[in-house]
Amino acid sequence: MWTSILIAVVVLLVLAVVFGGLLGFASERFKVEGNPLVEQIDSMLPQTQCGQCGFPGCRPYAESIANGDAINKCPPGGETTIKALADLLDIEPQPLDAEHGVEQAKRVAVIREDECIGCTKCIQACPVDAILGAAKQMHTVIESECTGCDLCLDPCPVDCIDMITIEPDIRNWTWTPPKSGIIATDRAGAGA
């Protein structure tokens, strides 16, 4: 009688210890670094690092969205980004929050080079290191790196930076989706 109880207790104890050890080992061995959801949201944001959403860059905003923040604070991404995020998170798309700015066509900064005094202030302000130059040397913008975030305009003491809208050409032209609500079934869906 007593031996069988003892055996039962020992067997359960051994099982529990082995399984506990296994799970403990697995939780260390298979630890997931970072939040995969944050990665996905971050990859949908436009990576302008402009800070118009109120966060210091796209990644902090992505983390905030993953924690339940509103998805409509990104003017550079505009409607397309909001739609993609709403799809990913399975929530209703909202219109862009005007408090954080309005959606504009894609722009790049261009420095009027003969007016530049080489103060390096815009280099420090650039979130993506798209401005090239050294102290007392003329600066210039690497066009392909520039995200059009406007952050270099304010620090420039001689106001020699222009924001130029990129005219759509064959490489960056995108198709404009038609207005929603044209088709009757769309309207019925929105009403339901």
Next chain:
Amino acid sequence: MSEYLLILVSTILVNNFVLVQFLGLCPFMGVSGKLETAMGMSLATTFVLTLASVCSYLAYTYLLEPLDLAFLKTITFILVIAVVVQFTEMVVRKTSPLLYRVLGIFLPLITTNCAVLGVALLNVNKNNNFIESVLYGFGAAAGFSLVLVLFAAMRERIAVADVPVAFQGAAIGMITAGLMSLAFLGFTGLVSV
């Protein structure tokens, strides 16, 4: 061979776990609101039930029986199933984020389900051998998935139907489940295992 086929037909249709044996009713009512979640739940259940019947069979045959500890089977099964599912969840989460998105939240949910423990205990009661145990678990899961997906599809239709106020929501769901159960009773006598 035909014996294995009989086990499958028996568990899927004749002795359906949800509608005939009334096991696993909680997820049946709980996650059948949307077809998509019902699919995820079905996949997770199929996985867990098959795995659970394998593990509990091994634990019973090679640990409890030789030590004459058959009376410990319930608690041992709970322990084994919980650990194996938890472990698999960790591995899946690390190796395949995509699969984790599909199964993720349902895996721990189904672990504590009565259908899972029911399969393990019924396997012991029926003296199933290894292959029979696997098939029994898989068949039970397939039956569960079948009725869960059917029921979810029906509930999606009911959601837009003109249901009298008193019957809306869970009430009409219960009635539908009852009618489904009656319909599945029609399979009785198809095979006898």
